[in-house]
Amino acid sequence: MNVMTPPRTLRIALVGNPNCGKTALFNLLTGSRQKVANYAGATVERKEGRLTTPHGHELRVLDLPGAYSLVATSPDEAVTRDICAGTYRGEPVPDLLVCVADATNLRLHLRFVLEMRQLGRPMMLAVNMIDAARRKGVEIDLPRLRAELGMPVVATVGIRRDGAADLLAQLDAPLPPPPPPLPADADLHAIVRRILGDCVTRAHPLSTGLEERLDRWVLHPVWGPLILTVLLFVMFQAVFAWAQPLMDGIDAGMGWLGEAVGRLLPDGVLRSLLVTGVIAGAGSVVTFLPQILILFLWILVLEESGYLPRAAFLLDPLMSVAGLSGRSFIPLLSSFACAVPGIMATRTIQNPRDRLVTIMIAPLMTCSARLPVYTLLIGAFVPHRAVGGFLNLQGLVLFGLYAAGILTALIVARVMRRGGRGQEAALLMELPAYRLPNPRDLLLGLTERARIFLVRVGTTIVSLTVLLWALSSFPAPPPGATGPAIDWSLAGRIGHLMLPIFAPLGFNWQICVALIPGLAAREVAVGALATVYAIGDAGADADQAAMLGQLLPTHWSVATALSLLAWYVYAPQCVATLAVIRRETASWRTVGITAGYLFALAYVAAFLTYHLALLF
Amino acid sequence: MRLNELPRGMEAIIDRVEEAGQPDPVAGRLRELGFVPDEPVCVVATAPMGGDPIAVRIGFTRFALRRDEAARVIVHVDKAPLDQTPS
Numbered sequence: 001m002n003v004m005t006p007p008r009t010l011r012i013a014l015v016g017n018p019n020c021g022k023t024a025l026f027n028l029l030t031g032s033r034q035k036v037a038n039y040a041g042a043t044v045e046r047k048e049g050r051l052t053t054p055h056g057h058e059l060r061v062l063d064l065p066g067a068y069s070l071v072a073t074s075p076d077e078a079v080t081r082d083i084c085a086g087t088y089r090g091e092p093v094p095d096l097l098v099c100v101a102d103a104t105n106l107r108l109h110l111r112f113v114l115e116m117r118q119l120g121r122p123m124m125l126a127v128n129m130i131d132a133a134r135r136k137g138v139e140i141d142l143p144r145l146r147a148e149l150g151m152p153v154v155a156t157v158g159i160r161r162d163g164a165a166d167l168l169a170q171l172d173a174p175l176p177p178p179p180p181p182l183p184a185d186a187d188l189h190a191i192v193r194r195i196l197g198d199c200v201t202r203a204h205p206l207s208t209g210l211e212e213r214l215d216r217w218v219l220h221p222v223w224g225p226l227i228l229t230v231l232l233f234v235m236f237q238a239v240f241a242w243a244q245p246l247m248d249g250i251d252a253g254m255g256w257l258g259e260a261v262g263r264l265l266p267d268g269v270l271r272s273l274l275v276t277g278v279i280a281g282a283g284s285v286v287t288f289l290p291q292i293l294i295l296f297l298w299i300l301v302l303e304e305s306g307y308l309p310r311a312a313f314l315l316d317p318l319m320s321v322a323g324l325s326g327r328s329f330i331p332l333l334s335s336f337a338c339a340v341p342g343i344m345a346t347r348t349i350q351n352p353r354d355r356l357v358t359i360m361i362a363p364l365m366t367c368s369a370r371l372p373v374y375t376l377l378i379g380a381f382v383p384h385r386a387v388g389g390f391l392n393l394q395g396l397v398l399f400g401l402y403a404a405g406i407l408t409a410l411i412v413a414r415v416m417r418r419g420g421r422g423q424e425a426a427l428l429m430e431l432p433a434y435r436l437p438n439p440r441d442l443l444l445g446l447t448e449r450a451r452i453f454l455v456r457v458g459t460t461i462v463s464l465t466v467l468l469w470a471l472s473s474f475p476a477p478p479p480g481a482t483g484p485a486i487d488w489s490l491a492g493r494i495g496h497l498m499l500p501i502f503a504p505l506g507f508n509w510q511i512c513v514a515l516i517p518g519l520a521a522r523e524v525a526v527g528a529l530a531t532v533y534a535i536g537d538a539g540a541d542a543d544q545a546a547m548l549g550q551l552l553p554t555h556w557s558v559a560t561a562l563s564l565l566a567w568y569v570y571a572p573q574c575v576a577t578l579a580v581i582r583r584e585t586a587s588w589r590t591v592g593i594t595a596g597y598l599f600a601l602a603y604v605a606a607f608l609t610y611h612l613a614l615l616f
Numbered sequence: 617m618r619l620n621e622l623p624r625g626m627e628a629i630i631d632r633v634e635e636a637g638q639p640d641p642v643a644g645r646l647r648e649l650g651f652v653p654d655e656p657v658c659v660v661a662t663a664p665m666g667g668d669p670i671a672v673r674i675g676f677t678r679f680a681l682r683r684d685e686a687a688r689v690i691v692h693v694d695k696a697p698l699d700q701t702p703s
Binding site: 068069071073104105107108111112189211212215216219220221222224225309312313314316317318320325326350426427428429430431 | 641642644645646647648649650652660661662663664665666667668669671675676677678679680681682685
């Protein structure tokens with residue numbers, strides 16, 4: 001009851017080594033849903049949240065990027081260093097530093113705690129993942145550790161609902177005084193070793209047996225790459241095969257909805273807007289939700305299990321051929337979900353030139369927004385046929401499109417690195433302990449993804465398709481005119497104007513029209529095509545409009561479809577990506593070069609694909 | 617011996633971390649990560665296609681590092697494991 005009432009909202013910061021569970025604790029404390037993953041560098045910028053302690057105190061909580069040391073070697077570590085030192089612009093020094101350390105890896109993590117102690121600020125230690133340590137037979141004498149470190153020490157479990165109870169209780173207590181400093185020339189490793197000897201007892205000497213056994217296979221020079229290939233391949237097959245029943249369900253639902261709305265409303269502008277604009281346009285994009293969720297489920301499982309850094313290890317020789325290090329791998333892999341977080345994840349790359357090259361090739365990784373376009377076209381034009389007994393031709397083509405992006409990225413990186421040799425590309429990356437993915441985190445991650453996707457469909461995509469619907473519907477053809485009404489509309493005229501540029505690629509004017517809103521976000525093109533064809537096909541009912549896949553082969557040649565696929569491998573049609581490149585590099589020139597080379601590649605690739613396909 | 621020359625599976629003791637040029641942030645980072653004198657270290661894996669990078673275990677942590685990074689770490693083999701003859 002007689003707790004000191006703070007005069008203002010206290011600010012606390014979670015700091016610690018990468019991958020010690022700061023973000024899991026942050027989410028637990030603040031009820032946030034920040035992304036957690038089992039690799040160093042999942043958090044690359046400061047995140048802020050609020051919490052109310054059991055005694056009713058309001059606190060502001062900062063989640064800082066993980067750092068091994070205050071001598072920062074990469075942009076994400078520099079954020080942590082600057083905030084702790086109070087030199088970060090617009091962010092005063094936190095009132096309390098909550099150091100977080102992984103109980104199973106205190107030897108490494110306590111050194112950073114001691115380094116923080118030298119800052120002479122009020123601080124405390126949360127020994128996280130205490131449950132995992134106990135399972136490994138590690139017992140930590142917390143009162144003794146408290147005495148040795150001269151600061152409050154609590155145990156936490158970031159993934160359990162009540163796992164931060166002791167930490168919250170400590171936050172209700174008055175601010176602890178800064179711990180007494182160590183001598184300036186103290187050997188921190190020696191002190192850690194002594195403290196561990198005094199405070200930690202182990203049931204068995206070295207219990208990393210599971211990691212050892214798994215790594216013997218996963219990191220094996222022959223089995224390792226094989227396991228990686230199988231994992232990636234099954235992932236692409238799963239995206240195609242498992243999602244199909246769900247997609248058919250949504251497709252049928254949209255068709256039914258269009259029909260129902262069509263029957264309810266009288267023939268007119270409103271009915272046309274709802275049926276051909278909103279339902280056919282945005283509805284055709286919603287269909288792809290299951291695929292996107294399956295892709296994300298795979299990525300989340302890979303992230304949480306601790307496999308990703310191992311994949312980076314296996315692919316490092318390949319990255320080295322391209323002049324990059326395995327460090328670029330995780331940002332590039334994130335780009336398969338979306339290039340925006342991928343480009344932000346490049347902050348963990350120490351070498352500025354490596355980082356720039358990684359940013360510029362990240363848009364070549366096939367992001368989930370391309371998936372609707374790929375599946376639509378592959379589903380419509382590539383026969384559903386088994387290849388070699390167990391593979392599926394459609395899955396193979398999809399795999400090929402991903403591979404084309406990756407190969408091009410390696411070549412582009414190689415070319416861009418030619419100028420800056422001499423600098424060695426550092427790797428030096430922690431391989432974390434394996435962890436069984438937590439179903440709650442997976443579910444949270446997936447619902448978050450579904451939410452983002454549906455919000456995008458509900459805002460950007462609906463408004464763009466409605467705009468396109470308006471452009472395609474007005475002006476109406478003059479009375480007595482012949483031919484489809486859309487030829488008279490604004491969109492039809494724009495499409496015909498663009499045709500001379502894109503005709504060499506085999507694109508028709510409908511594709512040209514769909515490319516314009518597709519500049520904002522790639523998947524819009526699917527909705528745009530649905531709207532253009534729904535309006536263009538006089539008398540087409542909504543049921544047909546939702547079945548864009550069956551409609552397209554009657555309008556396009558296979559060569560046109562392949563050419564459009566090739567265009568989509570390269571074209572930087574995403575405003576968000578270009579904006580994040582500008583933000584991360586603070587240079588419009590980089591944005592211009594990136595967009596320019598990608599458009600050039602897209603044009604050349606589509607041109608070659610079209611003319612090669614015509615030969616067969 | 618340097619850490620990049622240590623055969624896979626053999627345990628060694630770290631003598632020191634050498635600087636390669638001045639200043640050498642990699643050497644500093646290696647020390648911060650626990651590559652300090654008297655610490656046991658073991659190469660647990662080598663990458664496909666030429667064996668660069670390598671994965672090492674130090675304490676309870678594993679790190680992947682390239683061979684030229686590992687070359688900064690000077691080690692000695694204390695005693696050979698039972699199934700291998702000393703080199």
